[in-house]
Amino acid sequence: MDEKKKLIVLIGPTAVGKTKLSIELAKNFNGEIISGDSMQIYKGMDIGTAKITPEEMEGIRHHLIDVKEPEESFSTAEFQDLVREKIDEISTRGKMPMIVGGTGLYIQSAIYDYHFTDAPSDPGFRRKLEDEAEEKGLAFLHEKLDRIDPVSASRIHPNNVRRVIRALEIVHCTGKTAAELQSEQSPELLYDTALVGLMMEREQLYRRINLRVDLMLEQGLLEEVQYFYDKGLRECQSIQAIGYKELYDYFEDKVSLDEAIENLKQNSRRYAKRQLTWFRNKMNVEWFDMSESYDAEKKFAEISKFIEGKLKIKANT
The missing domain is CATH 1.10.20.140 (Histone, subunit A)
Known part of the structure; x- marks a missing residue:
């Protein structure tokens, strides 16, 4: 039987700090990052999806970002196919594939042996x-x-x-x-996987989410969403993303701007809660507490040690 390819998966709720840590881990394990976010796939939806910037990438190659037009649909099964292709391609080049993101169903479908086509048809x-x-x-x-x-x-x-x-x-x-x-189904993992989850004390996480929304607005979120609204994008999957649908309500005079922003913060907090529930119930994750009292260097060493032990590999450092 072929030996399973090795894979690092980094998951956790929105605003917990996945992006920064993923870059450090990618450097440490010679990795390339596959986005596990269902909305970063869309071109132009940069601020609202907290898409990593070229500067933040620090030279680490990223995949499955900006590959769809906002008017196109995107399914779990399609994500499954694309991710598995990327894992094969990255592994073949002698690099470590890393999936980083927060869309639980998508990530689960890619790394476990689920079959979407087995149900009968009529x-x-x-x-x-x-x-x-x-x-x-x-x-x-x-x-x-x-x-x-x-x-x-x-x-x-x-x-x-x-x-x-x-x-x-x-x-x-x-x-x-x-x-x-x-x-x-009792699916097995398709890969030799180190599944790392980041969590944080709830009040702290909610505070970070609220601050992130304020920062997005400073960075031009309103203008970004207005662009799609003015383009006439309405009944598309992409516009259902948190950050877009709330501001559409403002553009359509259903709510005031303050109400739209408050709705955006509230929906982001609720989404984070759902993400954590999903990951805890559906996947066998090793959790690491990223609350602000932690020592960043110590926590990084702890996570790296877990990955080394799980995948039986040595980090670069």
Whole structure:
């Protein structure tokens, strides 16, 4: 049997400090970074997704950033394919692949042996749904999905009719939702993986999130979102990202700017909480506390030692 390729995965909630640490780890382990963020894939969405800047990269090569136009859709299965290709390519060049990000479902799908295509299909049922979409509109079909599989509905944009129909078809054929089918699988890790999670005392993390939003606004977040709004981007997957949808409400006079900013902060805090819950429930993660009282050098050494032990490798230092 082929030996599994080695992989470092660095996860954690928004604003916990993944970006800075990932660069230090990449230097230490001769790594290249694959973005594990579902929104950094989009071109031009730089400030709102806290995309790493060329200066912050410090010469470390990054992958899966700026590869889609904002009007394009992007699925978990597509991410899975792209990440696995990149892991192979980076490993072949003798470098250490590192996935860094906070989109739990995406990362999980890439590193575990999940199968999205195993559920049976019913072409007749699919045609019936296609007719319904034609006659009654895409929103009607998405509402139907929301009633029977709210988890899938929350992940799939109403305009992505192919995925909405597939989710409905899975329930029709199996009597179970996609998430229920996935939870029944006992997938194994495809790679020899060091799974590092960063966490932080909640109040401290929430304070950092609020400060990050203020900084984004100083950096020009309002202008960035206004650009997409003026371009006429509306019903796209990309615009559902936190930071964009809240400011769209402001541009559409639904809320004041202060309310939009407060909503953005609140939604970011809630997202961080969901991220932590997801990672704790779904993945076997080694957690490291990054609360501000920690000694940065000591914590970096601790994480590096864990990776060395897990992957049976030696760091550069």
